[in-house]
Amino acid sequence: MEENRPILRGVSETLLIPLAARALMTRRDPENFVDPLSAKFLQMLGEESSRFESDRWNMAGACARTTILDREVRKALQGAQPTVVVNLGAGLCSRYWRLGTPAGVRWIDVDLPDVIEIKRQLIRACQADMGISQAGWSSIPADVTGTAWLEEIARTADERVLVIAEGLLMYLPELEVKGLLDRLVTNYPGGRMYLETWSPLVSCVWGYLSRRIRKTGTRVRWGLRRPTTLTNWNSKIHVLNSWSPGDINPQEWGLLRFTPRLRRSLMKIIELQFAT
């Protein structure tokens, strides 16, 4: 793999940021965060987590959201109900393996075709030497702003749906975010969703201030002031919970450790329920 390193471009390249954050967490806090797959993926792409260490705010944000989402998704998957997890803009997310996802859960990663191609290659290569199983995991190469991928996800009447959108929606125009949420509500009545949002301020400036994001040539397009805006968009959306990644490990946020209110307002993980 090293000689034929896959090339990621544009918005796909942004997946390196959370991937490196997870590799860093694995190195720094091996008792509480075990994700050898992220470290391996990063290495196979010819990158080193130490090169991301100075990117303090991207690392703090990605680590904090990972902590919240791991905790909440793990909780949501407890119990015996058959579940389909639809992980949108999944990148090289390894949550399916990291959480030791229970039998009875089908996990589907959706991302752009170039990313899914690379992910399948990496997983195949890791299957033998790391002993990982793909039993409940599958992937769909698609643009989430289209509709075809929804038709590919068949499910039985007793399967509930849990959608994750981590590090994705801020890269889409607001109209696309609205359209996507409407389609999820229509297709998955009773479904639940965890999404990451950035404040309008962060969305306005971070694409320019973050060297890592600027380098990808990607624009950050969408920001959300209040979770209740989502309910105003579609009355079948109920907001169940909202967490601030800024509350996690304040000491990791550089100067922002002195401004708790600002830190909390920067980004949110929101839990939604779609009405039946």
Ligand SMILES: C[S@@+](CC[C@H](N)C(=O)[O-])C[C@H]1O[C@@H](n2cnc3c(N)ncnc32)[C@H](O)[C@@H]1O
């Ligand atoms: C910052 S990365 C986040 C990856 C992953 N969720 C994680 O946290 O590790 C953003 C991901 O969204 C994907 N993405 C962006 N726009 C997309 C679209 N329109 N359709 C599908 N995937 C998209 C990118 O390819 C990339 O993998």
